[in-house]
Amino acid sequence: MELYELNLSFLVEGLKAKKFSPLEVYESCKNRIEKCEKNIHALITRTEDFAKSQLNENNNGILAGVPTILKDNLCTKGIKTTAASKILGDWRPPYDATAWKDLREAGAVLMGKANMDEFAMGNTCGNSAYGATHNPNDISRVPGGSSGGSAAAVSAGYVPFSLGSDTGGSIRQPASFCGVYGLKPTYGMVSRYGLISYGSSLDQIGPFARTVRDLQLVMSVISQYDPMDSSCFRGKKFDFTHSEDVSVKGKKIALVKEFQDFKLDTPISDAMKKVQKILEDEGAIITEVSLPVVARYAVACYYALAMSEAHTNLERYDGIRLGYTVKDASGIKEMFERVRSYGFGSEVKSRIIAGTCLTEPSRCEEYYVAATKVRTLIAQEFTKAFEDVDFILQPVTPSLPQKIGENDDDEMKSYATDLYTLPVNLAGLPGLSFFTGYSGNLPVGLQLIGKRWSDPEILNTGIILERHLGTPKIANGGE
Numbered sequence: 001m002e003l004y005e006l007n008l009s010f011l012v013e014g015l016k017a018k019k020f021s022p023l024e025v026y027e028s029c030k031n032r033i034e035k036c037e038k039n040i041h042a043l044i045t046r047t048e049d050f051a052k053s054q055l056n057e058n059n060n061g062i063l064a065g066v067p068t069i070l071k072d073n074l075c076t077k078g079i080k081t082t083a084a085s086k087i088l089g090d091w092r093p094p095y096d097a098t099a100w101k102d103l104r105e106a107g108a109v110l111m112g113k114a115n116m117d118e119f120a121m122g123n124t125c126g127n128s129a130y131g132a133t134h135n136p137n138d139i140s141r142v143p144g145g146s147s148g149g150s151a152a153a154v155s156a157g158y159v160p161f162s163l164g165s166d167t168g169g170s171i172r173q174p175a176s177f178c179g180v181y182g183l184k185p186t187y188g189m190v191s192r193y194g195l196i197s198y199g200s201s202l203d204q205i206g207p208f209a210r211t212v213r214d215l216q217l218v219m220s221v222i223s224q225y226d227p228m229d230s231s232c233f234r235g236k237k238f239d240f241t242h243s244e245d246v247s248v249k250g251k252k253i254a255l256v257k258e259f260q261d262f263k264l265d266t267p268i269s270d271a272m273k274k275v276q277k278i279l280e281d282e283g284a285i286i287t288e289v290s291l292p293v294v295a296r297y298a299v300a301c302y303y304a305l306a307m308s309e310a311h312t313n314l315e316r317y318d319g320i321r322l323g324y325t326v327k328d329a330s331g332i333k334e335m336f337e338r339v340r341s342y343g344f345g346s347e348v349k350s351r352i353i354a355g356t357c358l359t360e361p362s363r364c365e366e367y368y369v370a371a372t373k374v375r376t377l378i379a380q381e382f383t384k385a386f387e388d389v390d391f392i393l394q395p396v397t398p399s400l401p402q403k404i405g406e407n408d409d410d411e412m413k414s415y416a417t418d419l420y421t422l423p424v425n426l427a428g429l430p431g432l433s434f435f436t437g438y439s440g441n442l443p444v445g446l447q448l449i450g451k452r453w454s455d456p457e458i459l460n461t462g463i464i465l466e467r468h469l470g471t472p473k474i475a476n477g478g479e
C-alpha cells in the first residue's frame with residue numbers, strides 16, 4: 001500500500017509512531033498529484049513548495065505533517081486565492097482564514113488550492129474561470145460543485161482530507177458525486193472568517209474525508225469559537241471524539257413525506273431502501289415528517305436570498321480595492337464596466353443582475369423580504385419536525401453525476417436539482433453526505449440531517465452506516 005492511500009486517522013497514527021516520516025507522506029501525495037492532475041484538474045494553484053517549507057517548522061500538533069488542500073475561496077496568507085474568478089487577478093490575501101489557521105497550527109501542510117465554481121455559484125465545478133474539474137471515478141463526468149476540486153482531490157488520493165464550503169449543497173453534493181464523506185456543519189460551528197463570501201447567511205466551511213472518523217478528527221480542529229466571526233458559536237467546545245461504541249437504538253429517523261413522489265435515479269432509491277433497512281436492523285425507528293413549505297418553496301427561496309446576498313457581497317470587486325484592474329480607463333464608470341465585464345463569468349453576472357432586481361426598492365418587499373419570511377417558515381418547519389424525530393434521511397441529488405457539459409444550458413433544471421441540499425442551509429442545520437456503495441463505477445451518496453448543533457451525533461450515526469456500507473476506495477483518477 002502506498003502512503004497516499006492511507007486514510008487520515010491511520011496516517012496520523014503512523015506518523016506519531018514514526019512508521020514513516022512526514023517527508024515520505026509528502027512525496028507520496030506529491031507523486032499522486034503529479035500522476036492524476038492532468039486528468040482531473042482538481043487544483044487551481046499547486047503549493048507543494050510551500051508544503052515542503054512547512055515540514056521544517058517542527059510542529060507537534062495533532063495533524064503534524066498531514067497534507068491537505070483548501071477550496072480556493074479560503075484565504076491563505078501570501079498565497080494566491082482566486083475563488084475561481086478572473087476578477088481576483090493575482091490577489092494574495094494578507095491573512096489566513098481561521099479554519100486554515102487552525103489546521104496550520106495543528107500541523108497540516110498545504111498542497112494546493114482547489115478548483116471550484118466561480119464564487120461558489122454552481123453545482124458542477126464547470127463555472128470556473130480556470131476550466132472544469134473531472135470526476136476521478138469517471139473523468140467524462142462532473143465531480144459536482146461548487147467544491148468539486150476539494151472532493152475530487154480526496155477521492156483521487158491527493159490528500160486524506162480537504163476543506164470546502166457549502167452555501168446550498170457545495171460540500172454534500174460533490175462528496176456524493178466523488179464518493180467521499182462531506183459534512184456541512186451547523187451554521188456557526190466553524191468560523192467563516194477568511195471565507196470569500198457568497199451568501200453570508202448561508203455559507204459554512206466543512207471537511208471532506210474518506211472515513212467518518214476522519215471527519216471527526218478534522219472537526220475537532222476547526223470547530224472553534226472565533227471572535228472574528230460574529231455568527232460563530234460561543235458556548236463550550238463540541239466533542240468530536242471518535243468512539244466505536246455508538247448506537248441508533250430507539251432513535252427516530254424520518255423520511256420526508258413530500259419527497260416520496262419525486263423521481264430518483266434507481267441506484268439512489270435503492271440506496272434509500274438499503275440504508276433504511278440497516279438503520280432498522282440497528283434498532284432505529286423509521287418514520288415520516290411532513291415538510292410542505294420546504295418541498296414547495298425552498299428552491300425559489302434559496303436562490304432569491306443567495307442571489308440577493310451575492311450581489312451585495314460582490315460589490316467590493318470594483319477594480320480599486322483588490323484584484324484585477326485596468327489602468328487606462330477614461331473615468332471611474334468605464335473602469336467599473338471594464339473590470340466587472342472582464343472579471344466575472346456569465347453565471348456570476350446573471351446572479352448579480354438577478355440579485356440587484358430582487359432587492360431593488362420597488363421590488364424588495366415582494367421578493368427579497370418575502371423570501372426572508374419563507375425562510376423563517378422553513379426553519380420553523382424543521383424545528384417542529386425535530387421535536388418528534390432525531391434525524392432526517394434523504395437523497396443528496398435526484399441523479400448520479402452527469403457528463404461534463406450536459407444540462408449546461410438549462411439553468412432552471414440545474415437549480416432544481418439542489419432541492420435536497422438547499423433547505424439545510426436555509427435552516428442553518430448540519431448535514432452529512434455519506435457513501436453507500438457504487439453503481440458501476442459511480443459512487444452513490446445519501447444525506448443525514450439533524451437539528452442545529454447535532455453534528456457530533458450525526459457523525460456517530462455515520463460511523464454505524466460506514467460499518468455496514470463499507471469505506472469508499474480511492475478513485476483511479478483517470479489512470
Ligand code: GLN
Pocket residue numbers: 120121122123145146165166167168169170171198306418
Ligand atoms: N448550487 C448552489 C448554488 O449554485 C449551491 C452552491 C453552494 O453551496 N456554494 O448556489
